[in-house]
């Protein structure tokens with residue numbers, strides 16, 4: 062057992078407030094920390110009974126129930142001090158002889174809680190930010206194509222990369238707009254900073270503003286915590302605004318201001334935020350037409366259109382088909398664990414003849430579907446035909462008919478030859494040679510039978 066004077070010296074030196082009662086609730090001891098926190102002198106406090114002065118406090122509860130009480134929030138009876146207290150009954154030979162409580166001033170706890178809340182907020186925001194921040198995935202090396210039109214697009218994009226100019230990428234779906242946006246960012250001085258993408262068509266109008274500019278807590282119903290917008294996330298990097306043609310007029314006005322002033326406010330806040338962001342915008346819609354129809358602001362169009370790059374549809378640069386097909390074969394071999402060796406010339410000719418409404422994305426998808434069932438072999442016309450809507454054996458149907466007019470047979474043969482050799486000038490020469498007619502005759506018959514390819 063510790064000597065009594067030592068026990069009292071220990072209690073006197075503890076930083077937390079301590080209060081002790083006897084079995085009947087008479088307060089028999091409070092330490093100096095208690096007097097400091099509550100402002101009640103020792104002599105005054107030890108004249109009181111806990112059941113009178115603080116009947117709902119932790120000490121009274123511990124005495125009444127004989128059980129420990131922890132984390133009890135209360136005001137110390139007879140003072141204004143709010144505390145969090147833990148109390149336990151004091152047992153001697155299994156009999157309650159009193160109770161002791163230890164208090165912590167609530168302002169200390171609140172201060173700690175506030176610090177904790179702020180730290181949690183910072184961590185949450187950082188992890189939010191971290192989750193959304195990406196780097197540019199592709200470089201110009203990933204862009205396949207040696208046709209004049211693609212080379213020109215690459216040249217313009219490379220020139221734009223070194224500047225801070227806003228770039229507008231126009232082109233049908235699947236022509237590589239996003240790929241170019243990544244490549245421009247990666248070739249720019251901002252390449253080590255964030256590359257943030259937002260698809261304006263994929264986000265409902267009501268949410269797009271806060272996605273772009275962020276919001277403060279309580280800015281609108283559902284804004285339960287503050288949110289950093291894409292513009293802030295992209296600070297010092299690049300913001301890729303995809304499907305810009307789908308943005309509503311109200312937001313277009315706000316976007317124009319950011320592009321002009323480089324500043325904005327989060328939704329619900331009047332604090333102006335200044336940013337340094339390079340904007341690349343893209344759309345597969347006809348922006349000029351939208352301007353004429355009053356659906357896209359002319360001033361915004363010119364702000365965005367500092368450097369304009371028009372990506373050609375695949376049907377207009379079919380000379381890149383072989384390189385693209387081989388590129389996807391290599392990529393998909395890796396992805397699917399295959400060893401496909403290439404594509405036959407007949408299959409390539411069929412690719413030439415197709416219209417490619419989904420452009421390069423469609424080519425990539427078709428190659429993937431075909432390669433799923435191939436092993437160590439080439440992609441053939443038979444593999445591709447169902448995906449390109451080609452009937453590779455028109456005669457099997459027609460053979461079942463007893464007779465066919467001669468010109469119908471001629472038309473079918475010309476169609477088949479063009480499917481086989483392709484519709485390029487070289488392909489037509491081959492087809493004419495195979496059919497034993499001159500190139501001029503072939504052209505005449507294509508015209509006569511209105512053959513589409």
Ligand SMILES: Nc1ncnc2c1ncn2[C@@H]1O[C@H](COP(=O)(O)OP(=O)(O)OP(=O)(O)O)[C@@H](O)[C@H]1O
Nearest residue numbers: 203204205233234235236237238239240345421422
């Ligand atoms: N020149 C190219 N070389 C290699 N791959 C390409 C090329 N162009 C496009 N691709 C590939 O085709 C797919 C579609 O490209 P991307 O997403 O960039 O098109 P997009 O024009 O942005 O389409 P959308 O308008 O539908 O968003 C991607 O997988 C991309 O990597």
